[in-house]
Amino acid sequence: xxxxxxxxxxxxxxxxxxxxxxxxxxxxxxxxxxxxxxxxxxxxxxxxxxxxxxxxxxxxxxxxxxxxxxxxxxxxxxxxxxxxxxxxxxxxxxxxxxxxxxxxxxxxxxxxxxxxxxxxxxxxxxxxxxxxxxxxxxxxxxxxxxxxxxxxxxxxxxxxxxxxxxxxxxxxxxxxxxxxxxxxxxxxxxxxxxxxxxxxx
Numbered sequence: 001x002x003x004x005x006x007x008x009x010x011x012x013x014x015x016x017x018x019x020x021x022x023x024x025x026x027x028x029x030x031x032x033x034x035x036x037x038x039x040x041x042x043x044x045x046x047x048x049x050x051x052x053x054x055x056x057x058x059x060x061x062x063x064x065x066x067x068x069x070x071x072x073x074x075x076x077x078x079x080x081x082x083x084x085x086x087x088x089x090x091x092x093x094x095x096x097x098x099x100x101x102x103x104x105x106x107x108x109x110x111x112x113x114x115x116x117x118x119x120x121x122x123x124x125x126x127x128x129x130x131x132x133x134x135x136x137x138x139x140x141x142x143x144x145x146x147x148x149x150x151x152x153x154x155x156x157x158x159x160x161x162x163x164x165x166x167x168x169x170x171x172x173x174x175x176x177x178x179x180x181x182x183x184x185x186x187x188x189x190x191x192x193x194x195x196x197x198x199x200x201x
Contacts, residue, residue: 003060003092004129012122016115018103022048025123028057028095031065041097049102052116053095054082059134060092073100077112082120089124092132096120134178137198141171146193157184173198 009026024041028034034055042051050071058064066087068079082096098119107115142150147170151161159176176184181197188195 002131002133003090005091005093005132007128007130010123010126012119012126014115014119014122015103016111016118017105017107019105019107019115020101020103021115021119022099022101023119023123024095024097024099025120025127026095027093028055029093030057031055034095037095038097041099045099045101047101048099050078050098050100052078052082052098052100054079054086054120055095056083056086056092058092060087060090063092073112073116074109077109078116081113081117085117085120085124091124091129096123135175136178136181138174138176138181139171139196139198140174140188141169141194141196144170146170146191147172149191150188150193153184153187159184 006025006027009024012023014021014023022045024037026037028037034053038051038053045051050073052069052071052073054068056063056066066083068083070076070078070080078098082098086094086096098116140150140154147164150172154161154174154176157176157180159174159180162173162175164170164172185195
């Protein structure tokens with residue numbers, strides 16, 4: 001359920017037979033933001049031969065968005081190997097842009113695949129990655145007598161009880177790791193405590 005995400009953008013440079021490969025790699029949560037970053041790279045390196053891309057939004061095991069672009073390189077020689085490496089390394093919410101300056105020697109499809117994959121690999125090595133744990137928002141409703149018990153069970157599963165509201169019952173919004181929810185739900189329901197899923201992050 002967990003996966004790696006980059007903490008901040010990095011830019012690295014590699015070379016293959018005098019072709020320069022400049023890789024921007026950074027955190028991306030939506031496609032529009034990634035396209036803006038691509039325009040920035042195009043403006044920064046206007047005379048480059050290609051600006052190839054790979055994008056993974058969400059969990060790399062089952063992404064919300066997954067795409068790549070060869071930007072004029074032979075089909076499958078640039079964007080796809082970049083994307084495959086991100087998925088293999090289990091990195092999500094990430095975008096990679098590799099800007100190429102042609103060095104005068106054709107690399108062939110195999111050479112291009114190695115060069116673009118290597119450019120993203122170098123950026124991944126330079127990047128600081130952190131583990132992303134998907135969380136779930138739930139609402140728990142219980143009697144006053146059960147409040148401390150609920151708080152204990154939630155804390156036991158690395159969850160956080162947010163500001164409770166009090167009427168004839170206690171209503172508590174809770175955030176907890178997604179993988180902890182099934183067991184907590186079973187336990188709460190077994191004790192007659194009402195709980196409801198709200199949203200997943």
